[in-house]
Amino acid sequence: MAAEPSGSTATTSPYHPLFNDPAADTVLRSTEGTLFRVPAFVLRRTTGYFAATLPPPTAADTEPVPLDEPASLLAHTLSILCGLPPPSAAPLDFDTAEAILALSERWAAPGAAARVRDAITGPAFLAEPLRLYVVAVRAGWTDEAHIAARGTLVLSLYDEVHHELLRRLPARDLMALLGLHRRRRDALDRMLRSESTEGVSAAAVSGCCGACGLSADNHLWKEYRARIFAEMDIRALGDTVIGSGTDEWREALACWNAKCAGAGCGKTIYDRDTILPEIKACMDRLPDTV
Structure with missing residues (x-):
């Protein structure tokens, strides 16, 4: 590659560094404008959304598909769907996990949800058992919900600090959790x-x-x-x-x-x-x- 002329200004690529393979035939665009090159067959195979909506490429320079999703969320989710390492060395946290789960539901992408499920009983998540319970019951994960419910026994559920999370629970699961604490007492x-x-x-x-x-x-x-x-x-x-x-x-x-x-x-x-x-x-x- 030829060196840049002296005094020239390097431009930042609009493509995410993990998704810039020219051989990939589909380009996705985040809300910030970051572009992601992804093979169309991967998107169609791993998501119901793209299987139903992704048009076939018509030219080498495919028009980007605009998505109403931030670049950080797309990087995490697409890395899972494409079998790539995570875009960040930092361990998965609750905010990212919940965002991936929500996107996996919108995209009908069970593989992304399964990856979150594999990680959800790690130490960082067990340290917040009530939030883990909320995530598990909303995702329909019975075993993880049981683990989380057991973890909440260290909490005083009627403390005001927990009200916001409790409001996120379906009534049946809320009553089950409160009932567990009451039954033990x-x-x-x-x-x-x-x-x-x-x-x-x-x-x-x-x-x-x-x-x-x-x-x-x-x-x-x-x-x-x-x-x-x-x-x-x-x-x-x-x-x-x-x-x-x-x-x-x-x-x-x-x-x-x-x-x-x-x-x-x-x-x-x-x-x-x-x-x-x-x-x-x-x-x-x-x-x-x-």
Whole structure:
């Protein structure tokens, strides 16, 4: 290639650097004017939209096909459809993933959606489980929705910060997610009632002294149970209910320090080493996804 004359100004190619093969017979144009050379047979084979609308090329210099899509989105999506490396070394993020999914729906391009699905349970996406749940249910991905729902158990869904994402959910999926959090809270509360036969043993939380048999008001256990209920309402995962932090709860300390008032007895009424493992066993039986 001949050198440019001294003093000349180099011009920037209007073509995207990954899509500038003269052998490609179709040219697409983004909203910014960036051009993409893509083989027509690839577009027709991978998308229902171009299979139905793309006219056959009539000349070597085909008129660009205008698209109402930004260049960055076209670069990502066309790279997937053409089997090319991604246009950026940065990992796929939520904004790009959702944009590709929306475009794959407009174009009827299942291959692009499948690539997003392969990546959607990576660490960056799992770190935002509610947004992942929204994406998964809208895409109809049941397994990924179950994974995401499980991840939301660390969140307080009624916190205002989550309202925008929750509004994006179809009513059925919203109620399923809220129901999961509520079921865990309510099921654990049932198991912790002294009359329950499926959870913590009644003898351990009855308020009755195991040594002398003296019966006492059971209000201390009821207050402890109410604290657990409140914690589960905030964080349905339940890790704050069975972790070491509970030893600092006023309600827990009151139970562990309660002594029998019987004459000459003074034995501990609530056995911490018995009750905490039983609470943990109850937690392990709770539903963990929608």
